[in-house]
Amino acid sequence: MISDETARAMAESALASWGGAPEPPRLVKNRENIVFEAHLKDGRHVALRLHRPGYQGREGVEAELRWCESLADQGMPVPRPVRTSEGALTGLVEDRVTSCVGWLDGTPIGAGDQPLSGTPEAVRTEAQALGRLIAQLHISSDAAPPDGFDRNPWDGEGFLGERPLWGRFWEHPQLSEVEATTLSSDRDLARVLLAQAQDYGPIHADCLRENVLSTPDGLALIDFDDCGPGYRLYDLATALVQGWGDPLWGEQAAGLVEGYRSLRPLPPDQEALLPLFVALRAFASAGWIVTRALPSDPRQKLYVERALDLAQHLENRTPPWETSR
Structure with missing residues (x-):
């Protein structure tokens, strides 16, 4: 730097x-x-x-x-x-x-180290608005596909290949030998499940709370630095991943899907893959943080714990936010 x-x-x-x-x-x-x-x-x-x-x-x-x-x-x-x-x-x-x-004048709707704020109704309402914004993004992209969109793809190789876009998460130095074996095994499982995903096109790929602004005219989306061709479910997953462990995560997940589905189809079999994509984001973040922060940075441990927890839900086929509702 x-x-x-x-x-x-x-x-x-x-x-x-x-x-x-x-x-x-x-x-x-x-x-x-x-x-x-x-x-x-x-x-x-x-x-x-x-x-x-x-x-x-x-x-x-x-x-x-x-x-x-x-x-x-x-x-x-x-x-x-x-x-x-x-x-x-x-x-x-x-x-x-x-x-x-x-x-764009506005205030981020939150940050990664902040809990979801407000009543369950408020969290759900805000998530519905974000779901509609993401749906609008996908609708607009399909209506006028970008020319020459030569960007790193968020596909099977980008998430799970030998050289993932954000690093070999299963080799994070703070993983125990058993944990590294677990993530390697779940990497194989994720590759099998990913074959069921259908909707692919230009995505933002980083719809974190700090990249969503609350403006006088509604929500706005900034920081397209990680955008590229990819699975549309990944945009919903990046909007959800920071809610991990929050008591209101279930309300956020429900609202996000409701808002998205109000403008754009999301078939039940594809919605069922959303936990996979949240896990994929957690895996990517665990790979990303290795070279972006000191070993003593608390995010190193946090991102490893999150990846392992979401991998367990992936194995059990359980939506992780259901325990938060």
């Missing part, structure tokens, strides 16, 4: 591709992607992103932005790409691809 000072210098240089800004940009987050809030000289309010090297590449980032542009054209509440002064979707500064999208 680069220092905040270096990131600010890179951001000010990057903004030249969009005509510059009258005031220094405000650092929002310095993580894998570095994000700044800025006002361009022409008055547009934008989020400037310095994309992490080695993940998507310039073609991949531009594929994401073309999709978001198509979604915004259809009225979806997603960030609209802001093209450079030369009409390009991206720029370059040092080793990073840069991009700007329109700023």
